[in-house]
Amino acid sequence: MDLPQAVVFDCDGTLADTEPISDRAWADVLSERGYTPTAADARATVGRPYPETFAYFAGRVDLGEPSAFRRALRTRFLERFATELELFEDTVGVLRTLASRGVPIAVASSSSHEHVARVLGRARLTRLVDVVIGSDDVVRHKPHPEPYLQAVGALGADPAASVAVEDTDVGVASALAAGLYTVAVVRGHVPAAELVAADRVVTTLTLDDLEARRWMR
Numbered sequence: 001m002d003l004p005q006a007v008v009f010d011c012d013g014t015l016a017d018t019e020p021i022s023d024r025a026w027a028d029v030l031s032e033r034g035y036t037p038t039a040a041d042a043r044a045t046v047g048r049p050y051p052e053t054f055a056y057f058a059g060r061v062d063l064g065e066p067s068a069f070r071r072a073l074r075t076r077f078l079e080r081f082a083t084e085l086e087l088f089e090d091t092v093g094v095l096r097t098l099a100s101r102g103v104p105i106a107v108a109s110s111s112s113h114e115h116v117a118r119v120l121g122r123a124r125l126t127r128l129v130d131v132v133i134g135s136d137d138v139v140r141h142k143p144h145p146e147p148y149l150q151a152v153g154a155l156g157a158d159p160a161a162s163v164a165v166e167d168t169d170v171g172v173a174s175a176l177a178a179g180l181y182t183v184a185v186v187r188g189h190v191p192a193a194e195l196v197a198a199d200r201v202v203t204t205l206t207l208d209d210l211e212a213r214r215w216m217r
Helices: 019-031 039-045 050-058 066-084 089-100 113-123 146-155 169-177
Strands: 006-009 105-108 131-133 162-166 181-185 200-202
Touching: 006 089, 006 146, 019 050, 019 066, 039 050, 050 066, 089 105, 105 146, 113 131, 131 146, 146 162, 146 169, 162 169, 169 181
Parallel strands: 006 105, 006 162, 105 131, 162 181, 181 200
Antiparallel strands: none
């Protein structure tokens, strides 16, 4: 099987089912401030970095002092993370197989570097991932291509010979703009119809989806 030079995975919603945890943590803290987030709110903020999500909700309700709000949100998220985290075994399995075959691996996320490291630690994947690019490692976030360009650059790989695995339209746009072949996994929080820009859309990730014969020109 011909495999790509490198594979870059998104984290939240792709490797780990953290999107619902994040949504519930935001709902916990927002409800204390008199606002109940809707499904439309969740859709509008999925895949976005914290500053953008904070600004979005700040336009709907008084969030109070920003640093205090962030501390409260972090506390609620970590409480839920400790007991509610679930992994997507299809993606984790593919990542492990790629690592066993010597394919360089990165994770590029709109969450912080610390958060990605925490997820990888819980998933026992830390030693298998060569590069982590978090929101605090870049200037411009997804859908800008910088996270993916920085990831493949750190791996020493050619974007045109690399693959991205994503689960949101924001992430798909970022990876495509960086020149990576992009596989979108439908996880339920983003409709499949909104992922069609990806080169390939699947409901379960397999190693075969990343095979070079599918996409190398």
